[in-house]
Amino acid sequence: MVSPKRAETERKLVNALGEVLAEQGFSNVGVNSVARKAGVDKVLIYRYFGGLDGLTKAFAECAEFWPSLDELLGSAAEFEQLQAKPFADQIAEIFERYVSSIRKRQLTLEIMAWESVERNALTIELENVREARAIEIQTILRDAAKQNNSQEEKTNRPESTTDEQAIDWQAVTTLFSAATHYLAIRARHIKTYNAMDLSTDDGWARIVRTMKVLITGMGE
Amino acid sequence: MVSPKRAETERKLVNALGEVLAEQGFSNVGVNSVARKAGVDKVLIYRYFGGLDGLTKAFAECAEFWPSLDELLGSAAEFEQLQAKPFADQIAEIFERYVSSIRKRQLTLEIMAWESVERNALTIELENVREARAIEIQTILRDAAKQNNSQEEKTNRPESTTDEQAIDWQAVTTLFSAATHYLAIRARHIKTYNAMDLSTDDGWARIVRTMKVLITGMGE
DNA sequence: TACAAAAGTCACCGAACGGTGACATAATGA
DNA sequence: TCATTATGTCACCGTTCGGTGACTTTTGTA
Numbered sequence: 001m002v003s004p005k006r007a008e009t010e011r012k013l014v015n016a017l018g019e020v021l022a023e024q025g026f027s028n029v030g031v032n033s034v035a036r037k038a039g040v041d042k043v044l045i046y047r048y049f050g051g052l053d054g055l056t057k058a059f060a061e062c063a064e065f066w067p068s069l070d071e072l073l074g075s076a077a078e079f080e081q082l083q084a085k086p087f088a089d090q091i092a093e094i095f096e097r098y099v100s101s102i103r104k105r106q107l108t109l110e111i112m113a114w115e116s117v118e119r120n121a122l123t124i125e126l127e128n129v130r131e132a133r134a135i136e137i138q139t140i141l142r143d144a145a146k147q148n149n150s151q152e153e154k155t156n157r158p159e160s161t162t163d164e165q166a167i168d169w170q171a172v173t174t175l176f177s178a179a180t181h182y183l184a185i186r187a188r189h190i191k192t193y194n195a196m197d198l199s200t201d202d203g204w205a206r207i208v209r210t211m212k213v214l215i216t217g218m219g220e
Numbered sequence: 221m222v223s224p225k226r227a228e229t230e231r232k233l234v235n236a237l238g239e240v241l242a243e244q245g246f247s248n249v250g251v252n253s254v255a256r257k258a259g260v261d262k263v264l265i266y267r268y269f270g271g272l273d274g275l276t277k278a279f280a281e282c283a284e285f286w287p288s289l290d291e292l293l294g295s296a297a298e299f300e301q302l303q304a305k306p307f308a309d310q311i312a313e314i315f316e317r318y319v320s321s322i323r324k325r326q327l328t329l330e331i332m333a334w335e336s337v338e339r340n341a342l343t344i345e346l347e348n349v350r351e352a353r354a355i356e357i358q359t360i361l362r363d364a365a366k367q368n369n370s371q372e373e374k375t376n377r378p379e380s381t382t383d384e385q386a387i388d389w390q391a392v393t394t395l396f397s398a399a400t401h402y403l404a405i406r407a408r409h410i411k412t413y414n415a416m417d418l419s420t421d422d423g424w425a426r427i428v429r430t431m432k433v434l435i436t437g438m439g440e
Numbered sequence: 441t442a443c444a445a446a447a448g449t450c451a452c453c454g455a456a457c458g459g460t461g462a463c464a465t466a467a468t469g470a
Numbered sequence: 471t472c473a474t475t476a477t478g479t480c481a482c483c484g485t486t487c488g489g490t491g492a493c494t495t496t497t498g499t500a
Contacts, residue, residue, distance in 0.1 A: 005447065005497085027247065027337065031488060041449060046489075116333045116405050117247065127410070134414050171430035174403070174414040179395045182402035185336050190347065194354050194394040210391035217437035225467090225477070251458060261479060266459075447496065457486070466477070 010048055010058070012038040017059045022107050026114040053121050060125030065108040066133055067101035073140070083144050090141060091169075092212035095176050099208055102184050113185050138173070167218055176211055183207065230268055230278070232258040237279045242327050246334040273341050280345030285328040286353055287321035293360070303364050310361060311389075312432035315396050319428055322404050333405050358393070387438055396431055403427065 016038035020029050031052050035042035049055040072094050073079045082090055102108065108126075115123040187198040197203035236258035240249050251272050255262035269275040292314050293299045302310055322328065328346075335343040407418040417423035 025337070032486070044448070113336045116336050117245070119409055131415065167433070168426055168430050170414065170416060171426045172434070174416050175399045175427060175430060175434075176395070177414060178402040179399035182398040183394070189339050194390065194397060195351065196390060196394050206388055206391045207395060210388050210395060213387070214392070214395075214434045214438060218434060252456070264478070449494070460483075468475070
């Protein structure tokens with residue numbers, strides 16, 4: 001049985017962690033700063049969560065840092081349309097949504113930067129969610145791809161399908177998501193990278209367009 | 221006029237900064253830790269460099285964090301051979317060398333992680349060197365590409381050249397280098413990303429191979 | 441209502457941080 | 471030789487850090 005007062009305090013602390021993280025960056029996250037932000041004594045972090053790591057874990061489990069499947073695949077109707085397109089277009093379109101989703105999530109970007117530096121309860125949880133989400137999407141797309149392949153097999157170009165089989169889609173998505181993360185993280189502090197403007201939508205549009213060109217070129 | 225004793229002390233401090241950075245990460249870099257590592261009083265950091273930022277700047281200017289042009293393009297003879305190949309192959313081969321060069325440089329990876337978090341004298345200097353190096357290479361390759369294009373124009377497929385003109389090579393190299401950096405940075409602490417093994421050369425070989433496949437597919 | 445447990449407050453600890461002033465010593469130039 | 475400057479050592483400042491013990495207040499319940 002948890003008293004409502006305690007639940008309220010815990011909620012304050014968890015929220016405060018997110019606020020400190022978003023406003024001051026992970027290097028300023030500590031028992032003192034979080035407790036101060038929550039307007040609560042820091043001793044409660046130890047009593048309720050066993051320390052900052054426990055609080056971090058609670059934060060990791062409650063918040064939604066990652067784009068949802070819906071956000072990436074669209075509504076059921078949109079996904080239907082998406083599946084009708086060539087496989088390369090599907091990947092390209094999903095990454096287009098992925099880029100805009102990631103760029104919006106300032107808090108997630110902060111945690112991803114944290115991830116680059118150390119492993120803790122929060123970054124591990126983020127890793128888990130991301131890996132699971134990635135596998136989910138890959139599974140969905142692979143199923144869709146098989147349908148497409150079997151359809152095309154009945155009609156024409158039998159060699160094309162064997163070519164597509166050989167493509168290392170996992171490596172492709174790894175490359176693209178890694179690039180997306182890096183550029184989104186860097187874009188928080190710098191304006192240009194490799195002489196490309198990362199501060200505007202236009203610059204990012206070039207990135208997305210190039211992803212599409214690269215993928216669609218592969219299958220041919 | 222700088223006394224040899226002072227020069228020696230400055231050298232100690234600059235080296236110590238690099239050692240602390242490599243051994244303990246940037247979050248542990250401070251006047252106390254660096255001075256301790258150098259076996260020198262921290263007050264000398266303020267007196268000789270005006271503070272940690274000045275020392276950082278000195279460190280940034282003296283060390284070589286970045287792969288040299290030779291390292292990426294190879295010797296003169298190798299570069300000659302490289303230029304004979306199709307443009308896509310050139311890019312692919314350079315990125316292959318880039319990946320292995322970056323992966324070796326632990327200190328550079330540490331600074332790149334630092335770059336993801338904040339801007340200071342060191343990260344700004346690293347940025348400058350990288351941007352300059354990137355432009356250098358792009359210029360060299362563009363010149364090589366023009367020669368290739370003009371040669372091909374005389375022989376066959378005139379449309380192909382216009383297609384290649386339309387390719388956003390800057391965005392391509394941005395994508396690939398960003399992905400390389402992100403994966404190399406993450407590989408310091410995690411074993412797999414997107415279910416790909418980043419701890420072995422084989423995993424990285426898949427990345428490099430996929431880069432090559434993506435690029436060579438573009439031109440066709 | 442009485443009482444024990446939970447919730448919350450407060451003061452304090454040792455350690456490390458960035459930063460500074462005072463001092464002793466060695467090297468330099470007039 | 472003597473005064474000046476540069477070099478290096480040391481002690482100390484205030485602040486913040488993570489962490490803990492002792493205390494008061496509130497709450498639920500027997």
